[in-house]
Every structure is written in structure tokens, then in C-alpha cells.
Amino acid sequence: MTVVFGGTFDPVHLGHVHAANVAGNILNSSILMVLSAAPAHRKAPVASIEDRWQMLRAACANEHRLVPSDIEMCREGPSYAVETLISLNATQDRPVIWVLGDDAFDLVHTWYRSGELLGRCSFLVFTREGNKTRRLPSGFVEVDELSVLKRVSGTVYFGEQAMEEISATSLRHDIARGCSVQHLLPPGVMEHVNHRGLYLT
Ligand code: ATP
Numbered sequence: 373m374t375v376v377f378g379g380t381f382d383p384v385h386l387g388h389v390h391a392a393n394v395a396g397n398i399l400n401s402s403i404l405m406v407l408s409a410a411p412a413h414r415k416a417p418v419a420s421i422e423d424r425w426q427m428l429r430a431a432c433a434n435e436h437r438l439v440p441s442d443i444e445m446c447r448e449g450p451s452y453a454v455e456t457l458i459s460l461n462a463t464q465d466r467p468v469i470w471v472l473g474d475d476a477f478d479l480v481h482t483w484y485r486s487g488e489l490l491g492r493c494s495f496l497v498f499t500r501e502g503n504k505t506r507r508l509p510s511g512f513v514e515v516d517e518l519s520v521l522k523r524v525s526g527t528v529y530f531g532e533q534a535m536e537e538i539s540a541t542s543l544r545h546d547i548a549r550g551c552s553v554q555h556l557l558p559p560g561v562m563e564h565v566n567h568r569g570l571y572l573t
Contacts, residue, residue: 373522374460375399375469375496376441378406378453380540381424382417383565384431385556387538389438391498394533395471396437398518399496403471404441405432412450413482418544419570421445430560452484454492462492467525469493473500473535477528480509487511494521495528500535547571 377392384405392403407428409421417424425442432438443459444451453470462468470493477497480486490511496518508514508528515527538556546553548571554562565571 373399373401373469374404374462375401375471376404376406376456376460377471378408378444378456380408380411380414380417381405381428381431382419382540383424383427383543383557383561383570385538385540385543385561386558387536387556389431389435389558390536391473392438392471393435394498394531394535395469395496398531398533399469399522401469402437402439404443405438406441406444406456408451409442409445409447410450412452412484413479423564423568423570427561427564430564431558433560434558450484454483454485454488457489457492462525464491464525465523467492467494467522467527469496469521471496471498473498474530475500478507490526492525494525496521496531497528498531498533498535501537506530544571548573 396403405428407425428440432440443456457468460468474497512526512528515529518529520527521529543553543556
């Protein structure tokens with residue numbers, strides 16, 4: 373079973389680490405933390421690929437279930453999930469489980485070649501900050517048993533676990549305003565942000 377938690381990670385924060393660990397614990401699996409090197413569906417990241425990669429590595433360093441993955445950094449052009457799924461050999465009966473927050477899940481229907489996701493992945497979706505979306509991408513079905521995700525592609529399970537109310541955008545704004553964000557970042561990430569003077573403007 374391959375489980376992916378993808379993100380721009382600009383910067384990676386304790387909300388990501390918490391969500392990925394919850395997924396790892398309930399699925400009893402390691403989690404590939406895939407850095408979206410050149411995200412196709414949002415504004416260009418503020419920090420460079422190298423900085424985001426260093427921060428992701430630092431965040432995973434003491435988390436035994438979390439494995440940083442440069443799979444999307446090694447490809448040319450925009451980072452498309454469908455191409456990552458193909459590289460990971462995801463198939464209908466051996467789908468990759470893609471873990472994401474409901475804000476990201478809401479946009480899955482806009483992903484490149486989204487129709488092909490149906491035959492290659494299933495989704496574990498966590499609810500962030502009271503969002504209660506239950507809209508499914510075309511063809512996907514909601515299941516009430518987590519174990520189905522690893523056997524059948526095109527399935528979606530909504531986890532009920534509480535998430536941390538942390539967002540990378542507000543974190544960057546806090547840093548620019550000089551507010552302390554130490555309690556929101558893994559220690560190695562905080563060090564990297566300070567050392568490189570990231571997000572100050
Ligand atoms: P931004 O606030 O700029 O949108 P972000 O905090 O959502 O950034 P991303 O790297 O875009 O960070 O998110 C990657 C994935 O992590 C997405 O699936 C997103 O829903 C999820 N995620 C982000 N923050 C949290 C959180 N606090 N709890 C659970 N999931 C989260």
C-alpha cells in the first residue's frame with residue numbers, strides 16, 4: 373500500500389505533520405510526503421523548491437512514519453498528481469491512497485486529467501476548520517470503511533479526526549508581521565526559516 377500526502381509545503385507546518393501522522397496511524401502505514409515542486413493550480417510558491425525541500429526533510433527527520441519524497445521535483449514542468457500516480461504504479465486494484473484536506477479535495481475535479489484519477493487512487497479526506505464539504509469528483513463513491521481505500525480505486529473516506537487550525541498562508545503573514553510562530557512549526561523548520569530569513573516580506 374502506498375499512501376501519499378502532497379503539498380506545496382510553503383512552509384510545512386505542524387498541521388501537515390499532524391494530519392499525515394493521523395493518516396499513518398489509522399492506515400498503519402508510512403506516508404510519502406510529496407513536495408509539489410511546481411504546483412499547477414495555485415499561485416507560485418513564495419519559498420524556492422530547495423528551501424521547501426530542506427524544510428520538508430527537517431519536518432520528517434524525527435517522524436518515523438513520514439518519508440519526504442522528491443518524486444515531483446525530479447520531473448520537468450508542472451507537478452501533476454496523475455503523473456505521480458503513474459510513476460508509483462497505481463492501478464485500479466492497487467490504488468495509491470491520497471490524503472488531503474477538504475479544501476484541496478474540493479478542487480480535485482480541476483486537476484489535470486482528473487478523469488484518470490478514478491482508476492488510480494482513492495482519497496482519505498480530513499475536514500479543516502469546520503468546512504463540511506461532501507462533494508465528490510465525478511465517478512468517485514464515498515465509503516464508510518477505511519480499509520476499502522487500499523483495495524478499490526475511485527473511493528473516498530472522510531476521516532472524523534480533529535485537525536490543527538494552522539494554514540501556511542496565515543503563517544507566512546504572521547512571520548511578515550513579526551509574530552512568533554514557533555508553536556506552529558516543527559523545530560528544524562523554524563530554524564531553517566530563521567536561518568534563511570524566509571517570509572519576512
Ligand atoms: P495554504 O494555507 O497556503 O493554502 P496549506 O496550509 O493548505 O497552505 P498546502 O501545502 O497547500 O498547505 O497543503 C497541502 C495539503 O495539506 C492539502 O491537502 C491541505 O488541505 C492539507 N492541510 C494543510 N493544512 C492542514 C491542516 N492544518 N490540517 C490538515 N490538513 C492540512
